[in-house]
C-alpha cells in the first residue's frame with residue numbers, strides 16, 4: 001500500500017532535484033510566488049536551504065522517491081535567502097519580462113524589503129521557522145505530514161529552539177486546520193495581507209503575566 005513504508009531523514013544536496021520536482025508538482029504559479037518566478041528560482045531557494053548550516057529539510061522517502069518534506073530555518077530566513085537568490089531572480093525577470101509587471105511579485109518584494117528597515121526584527125530567544133511543508137498528492141491523508149512535522153519539531157528542540165513559527169496563506173484553510181489541530185497558536189501580531197502566522201511554544205512558561213507569543217516576538221510585517 002502506498003505510504004505504508006517510508007523513512008524520515010534530513011535531506012542532502014543529492015536530493016535537490018527530487019525536492020524541486022515535488023515542490024513544482026504541489027503548487028501552481030497562481031498560489032506560490034517562487035513557482036511564478038520559475039523552476040530555477042525554486043531550485044536556488046532549496047539549494048540555499050540545503051547548504052545553509054542554520055537550515056534543514058526533513059524529508060519522507062518511499063524507497064528512492066521523496067514523498068514529503070518540511071523545510072526549516074533556525075532564525076530568520078527571508079532576507080538571507082532573498083539576497084542569495086537575487087541573481088536568479090533578476091535573470092528570471094530579464095528572460096521573462098511578464099514578471100516585471102506582476103503585481104503579486106512586487107507585493108512580495110516590498111514585504112521583504114520592509115523587513116530590512118532598522119527595528120523591524122526583534123528576537124528574544126532562539127526560534128525556528130517552518131518554511132514549506134508538502135506531501136506528494138498520491139500519499140496525502142495517511143498521517144505522513146504529521147510524522148514529518150513531529151520529527152522536524154523534535155529536531156528544533158534538539159537545537160534548543162524555544163519557539164517555531166510558520167506562515168500559511170490565508171486561502172490555505174486546510175493547512176491552517178492541520179496546524180491548529182497540532183496545538184499551534186495563531187500570532188496576530190505577525191499577520192500580513194495574505195498570510196496568517198502560527199507558532200508552537202517549545203518551552204511553555206508563564207513569566208510576569210506574559211504569554212510565550214509576547215516573550216518571543218519575532219517580526220513586524
Ligand SMILES: CC(C)(COP(=O)(O)OP(=O)(O)OC[C@H]1O[C@@H](n2cnc3c(N)ncnc32)[C@H](O)[C@@H]1OP(=O)(O)O)[C@@H](O)C(=O)NCCC(=O)NCCS
Pocket residue numbers: 026131132133134135136139140141142143144145146147168172174175177178
Ligand atoms: C498540507 C499537506 C502537507 C498535508 O499532508 P498529509 O500527509 O495529507 O497530512 P496528514 O495525513 O498528516 O494529515 C494531518 C491531519 O490533517 C487532516 N487532514 C489532512 N488533509 C486534510 C484535508 N484536506 N482536509 C481536512 N483535514 C485534513 C488529517 O485528517 C490529519 O488529521 P488526523 O491526524 O486527525 O488524522 C498536503 O495536503 C499538501 O502537501 N498540500 C499541498 C502543499 C501545501 O499546501 N502545503 C502547506 C503550506 S506550505
